Amino acid sequence: MGLRAAPSCAAAAASAAAAGAEPRRRPRLCPPPLALLLLLLLSLGLLHAGDCQQPAQCRIQKCTTDFVSLTSHLNSAIDGFDSEFCKALRAYAGCTQRTSKACRGNLVYHSAVLGISDLMSQRNCSKDGPTSSTNPEVTHDPCNYHSQAGAREHRGGDQNPLNYLFCGLFGDPHLRTFKDHFQTCKVEGAWPLIDNNYLSVQVTNVPVVPGSSATATNKITIIFKAHRECTDQKVYQAVTDDLPAAFVDGSTSGGDGDAKSLRIVERESGRYVEMHARYIGTTVFVRQLGRYLTLAIRMPEDLAMSYEESQDLQLCVNGCPLSERIDDGQGQVSAILGHALPRTSLAQAWPGYTLETANAHCHEKMPVKDIYFQSCVFDLLTTGDANFTVAAHSALEDVEALHPRKERWHIFPSSGHGDPLGGCSLSVGLGLTCLILSVFL
Numbered sequence: 186m187g188l189r190a191a192p193s194c195a196a197a198a199a200s201a202a203a204a205g206a207e208p209r210r211r212p213r214l215c216p217p218p219l220a221l222l223l224l225l226l227l228s229l230g231l232l233h234a235g236d237c238q239q240p241a242q243c244r245i246q247k248c249t250t251d252f253v254s255l256t257s258h259l260n261s262a263i264d265g266f267d268s269e270f271c272k273a274l275r276a277y278a279g280c281t282q283r284t285s286k287a288c289r290g291n292l293v294y295h296s297a298v299l300g301i302s303d304l305m306s307q308r309n310c311s312k313d314g315p316t317s318s319t320n321p322e323v324t325h326d327p328c329n330y331h332s333q334a335g336a337r338e339h340r341g342g343d344q345n346p347l348n349y350l351f352c353g354l355f356g357d358p359h360l361r362t363f364k365d366h367f368q369t370c371k372v373e374g375a376w377p378l379i380d381n382n383y384l385s386v387q388v389t390n391v392p393v394v395p396g397s398s399a400t401a402t403n404k405i406t407i408i409f410k411a412h413r414e415c416t417d418q419k420v421y422q423a424v425t426d427d428l429p430a431a432f433v434d435g436s437t438s439g440g441d442g443d444a445k446s447l448r449i450v451e452r453e454s455g456r457y458v459e460m461h462a463r464y465i466g467t468t469v470f471v472r473q474l475g476r477y478l479t480l481a482i483r484m485p486e487d488l489a490m491s492y493e494e495s496q497d498l499q500l501c502v503n504g505c506p507l508s509e510r511i512d513d514g515q516g517q518v519s520a521i522l523g524h525a526l527p528r529t530s531l532a533q534a535w536p537g538y539t540l541e542t543a544n545a546h547c548h549e550k551m552p553v554k555d556i557y558f559q560s561c562v563f564d565l566l567t568t569g570d571a572n573f574t575v576a577a578h579s580a581l582e583d584v585e586a587l588h589p590r591k592e593r594w595h596i597f598p599s600s601g602h603g604d605p606l607g608g609c610s611l612s613v614g615l616g617l618t619c620l621i622l623s624v625f626l
Contacts, residue, residue: 242287245288245293249297252276265329271310275314276316328414330465331466349485350485351588352500353479355579358390358402359577361596362501369511370505372500374390377498381488381499384408385410394568399511399567403424404422407469412465415446417439420432421433423471425476425477426455428472432449456474458471467482469481472576474573475576476570490502538565544562546561551581555595556595556596556597
């Protein structure tokens with residue numbers, strides 16, 4: 186019986202190894218969730234393959250279980266993911282080293298070791314450094330939102346996975362809400378983008394071109410509200426040609442200790458700053474491109490939706506009021522030129538650009554003709570300012586950096602709610618062309 190069982194075990198192990206542990210075929214690197222799944226399949230699935238039994242003294246299963254416990258709550262879209270994931274990987278590697286003698290010749294063990302090496306290379310983890318504790322309670326940080334959420338999930342008190350929302354504002358201005366709705370609005374003057382129990386963001390917009398309803402942002406005010414022992418209230422304010430790398434009180438961080446719960450990072454002097462609020466799991470990007478400002482933010486859904494009934498006027502939450510929108514309600518920039526461009530001659534309405542040259546200019550930066558490409562074309566035709574091309578491109582880069590769901594990075598116009606132009610296609614080229622004809626001819 187034992188002799189007949191051996192080939193079955195070998196076949197099961199070889200099959201699993203072929204499926205999940207092809208030794209050195211690079212550079213096919215999987216994102217952490219998929220790599221994690223492969224490790225789980227190798228380390229846990231093999232335990233039940235055929236009649237195979239792991240030696241009692243080999244503790245590879247315990248090592249893997251601990252690693253899963255340390256990483257199951259991590260989200261690659263949040264700040265500090267790489268650091269925490271590398272800590273867990275080093276702890277996993279240390280555990281496998283301690284059990285290496287007992288697991289010699291064990292295929293599951295060697296597959297796990299190979300997987301750890303691949304993941305450490307993929308995430309640029311150093312072999313030396315701090316490791317995670319196998320008891321999440323030990324590493325609980327009350328001023329780290331991610332740590333708090335992970336501890337709640339570990340205790341079984343929160344069964345809902347962490348969910349992050351994205352909001353962005355750029356250009357004339359174009360708004361992407363927390364619900365991934367895309368709108369182009371007038372909203373001249375001061376308007377609240379966000380106003381919840383943790384954060385307030387207000388923007389001020391001014392007209393861009395005389396005779397046009399298009400505006401752009403020249404002032405951003407951000408208030409990080411006081412939060413228990415984590416930080417006092419901090420106010421950040423940026424205006425055109427003054428994008429500081431500090432809060433209004435002159436400080437660059439909030440909270441005590443080396444690991445600040447709130448900090449400002451200057452990426453490009455006077456042009457680009459980031460704000461990282463660990464205590465509320467929130468990241469904010471502010472840029473100046475040309476004469477105007479752009480903003481992008483990622484925030485946990487449970488915090489973003491924590492506000493009073495009186496705080497319901499939030500552009501990131503509910504979008505622009507209908508009276509302030511200059512698109513067709515579906516975020517289709519191809520349908521807004523009739524409202525935004527002054528009814529003058531073509532030369533005055535398109536300063537420096539024709540439809541063809543605007544398309545070509547935007548295509549150089551954005552090969553995918555999504556709503557960001559359309560926004561670029563619209564902004565060039567409305568203002569003639571090439572800086573708006575950079576703004577649209579940077580806005581898309583911010584989406585790719587902050588939006589937690591890759592499949593939603595690009596938004597494409599839809600013609601599913603009727604054709605407002607009487608038979609004209611709402612694709613980028615034909616949609617713009619048809620609308621221009623209907624307005625100016």
